[in-house]
Amino acid sequence: MSGQVNDISRLSHQLVEFYEKISSWEQDVVKSSGLSTAQMHAIEIVGHGVSLRMKELAGKMGVTTGTLTVMVDRLEEQGLLKRTPHATDRRSWLVELTAAGGKLFDQHHQYHLRLTEEITAPLSSHEQEMFTVLLEKIVSQM
Amino acid sequence: MSGQVNDISRLSHQLVEFYEKISSWEQDVVKSSGLSTAQMHAIEIVGHGVSLRMKELAGKMGVTTGTLTVMVDRLEEQGLLKRTPHATDRRSWLVELTAAGGKLFDQHHQYHLRLTEEITAPLSSHEQEMFTVLLEKIVSQM
DNA sequence: CCCATATTGTTTGATTGTCAAGATACACTA
DNA sequence: TAGTGTATCTTGACAATCAAACAATATGGG
Structure with a gap:
C-alpha cells in the first residue's frame, strides 16, 4: 500500500501552496x-x-x-x-x-x-x- | 459545444467558495x-x-x-x-x-x-x- | 583603499483594523 | 403595555499597517 497518511500529507502541502499563491495574487491585484x-x-x-x-x-x-x-x-x-x-x-x-x-x-x-x-x-x-x-x-x- | 466561458465561470465560482471556506476555517482555528x-x-x-x-x-x-x-x-x-x-x-x-x-x-x-x-x-x-x-x-x- | 550608491532593518507619523462596552431598537412575557 | 432580555449598530481606546525617513552595513568602480 502506498500509505494513506503520506497521501494526506502530500495533498495538505499542495493545498497550503495553492492557498498561499492565490493569497499573494489577490493581494497584488487588490493593491493596484x-x-x-x-x-x-x-x-x-x-x-x-x-x-x-x-x-x-x-x-x-x-x-x-x-x-x-x-x-x-x-x-x-x-x-x-x-x-x-x-x-x-x-x-x-x-x-x-x-x-x-x-x-x-x-x-x-x-x-x-x-x-x-x-x-x-x-x-x-x-x-x-x-x-x-x-x-x-x-x-x-x- | 458546452461553452468554455461558462466552464471557467463555474470553476472560478468554486475556487472563490473554496478559498472563502478555508479562510474562515483558518480564522477559527487560529483564534483559539x-x-x-x-x-x-x-x-x-x-x-x-x-x-x-x-x-x-x-x-x-x-x-x-x-x-x-x-x-x-x-x-x-x-x-x-x-x-x-x-x-x-x-x-x-x-x-x-x-x-x-x-x-x-x-x-x-x-x-x-x-x-x-x-x-x-x-x-x-x-x-x-x-x-x-x-x-x-x-x-x-x- | 575610498567614495558613491544600494540594501537591510528599525523608527516615526498617519491611516486603518480591531474589539469591548455602550446606546438604541426590537421581541417576548405576563 | 410595561418590563426584561436580546439584537443591531456605533463609539472609544488600542493594536496593526504602511510609506517615508533614518542608521548601519554592503557592494562596486575608480
Missing part, C-alpha cells in the same frame, strides 16, 4: 486598485448578491460589527458602498454597492476569471472538467 | 490559539523551512519590513520566534522558531492534516489521488 484586501473582500461579498445587514456582512467576513462600521464608513466616503435603512427593523442598515462599487466589483470579477484561466492552462479540457467536478464535491461538503 | 492570523502565518512560513531574513519573510507575507519588525518583536516576546545574527551580513537577522514556536507549528500542521482529511472525505481514494495530481499540476505552474 488602491483598496486594502479587507475592503475588497467587503466589495466582493456585497457585490455577489442581495443587500446585507451589517451584522450579516460582518459574519461573512469574520469580523465584529464594530470593525465593519468603520470599514463601511470609509467605503461609503469613497463612494463604493451605501447604507440603506432596513424596511422593518430600524436598528439595521442594508449595505449595497453604488454604481461605482458595482463597476469595481465587475472589474475584480474579470480578474478572477482571468486567474482561473491561467490556473487551468496546464490542464486538458477533460482534466479541467474533472477538477471542477471534484472541487464542487469538496466545496459542497465543507 | 490566541494569535492573530498574521502572526500564525509568520509561524507557518518560518516553520516550513530554513531560517529567513526579515526582508524575505516580509516578502513571503506580503507585508513591509516595518510591519514585520513589530510583529517579530511581539512573537519574540511570546517566546515563539527568535532573531539570530546573519553569518556574513551584519545588517540582517535570521528569523527562526523557538522550541515553543516549533511545538505550535507542529500542532497547527496537525490541524491542516485533519482539515485535509475532512475535505477529501466525500472523495473516493481514486478521486482523491486525481485531485492531488491535478492540484500539483496547477500549483507547479503558478
Whole structure:
C-alpha cells in the first residue's frame, strides 16, 4: 500500500501552496486598485448578491460589527458602498454597492476569471472538467 | 459545444467558495490559539523551512519590513520566534522558531492534516489521488 | 583603499483594523 | 403595555499597517 497518511500529507502541502499563491495574487491585484484586501473582500461579498445587514456582512467576513462600521464608513466616503435603512427593523442598515462599487466589483470579477484561466492552462479540457467536478464535491461538503 | 466561458465561470465560482471556506476555517482555528492570523502565518512560513531574513519573510507575507519588525518583536516576546545574527551580513537577522514556536507549528500542521482529511472525505481514494495530481499540476505552474 | 550608491532593518507619523462596552431598537412575557 | 432580555449598530481606546525617513552595513568602480 502506498500509505494513506503520506497521501494526506502530500495533498495538505499542495493545498497550503495553492492557498498561499492565490493569497499573494489577490493581494497584488487588490493593491493596484488602491483598496486594502479587507475592503475588497467587503466589495466582493456585497457585490455577489442581495443587500446585507451589517451584522450579516460582518459574519461573512469574520469580523465584529464594530470593525465593519468603520470599514463601511470609509467605503461609503469613497463612494463604493451605501447604507440603506432596513424596511422593518430600524436598528439595521442594508449595505449595497453604488454604481461605482458595482463597476469595481465587475472589474475584480474579470480578474478572477482571468486567474482561473491561467490556473487551468496546464490542464486538458477533460482534466479541467474533472477538477471542477471534484472541487464542487469538496466545496459542497465543507 | 458546452461553452468554455461558462466552464471557467463555474470553476472560478468554486475556487472563490473554496478559498472563502478555508479562510474562515483558518480564522477559527487560529483564534483559539490566541494569535492573530498574521502572526500564525509568520509561524507557518518560518516553520516550513530554513531560517529567513526579515526582508524575505516580509516578502513571503506580503507585508513591509516595518510591519514585520513589530510583529517579530511581539512573537519574540511570546517566546515563539527568535532573531539570530546573519553569518556574513551584519545588517540582517535570521528569523527562526523557538522550541515553543516549533511545538505550535507542529500542532497547527496537525490541524491542516485533519482539515485535509475532512475535505477529501466525500472523495473516493481514486478521486482523491486525481485531485492531488491535478492540484500539483496547477500549483507547479503558478 | 575610498567614495558613491544600494540594501537591510528599525523608527516615526498617519491611516486603518480591531474589539469591548455602550446606546438604541426590537421581541417576548405576563 | 410595561418590563426584561436580546439584537443591531456605533463609539472609544488600542493594536496593526504602511510609506517615508533614518542608521548601519554592503557592494562596486575608480
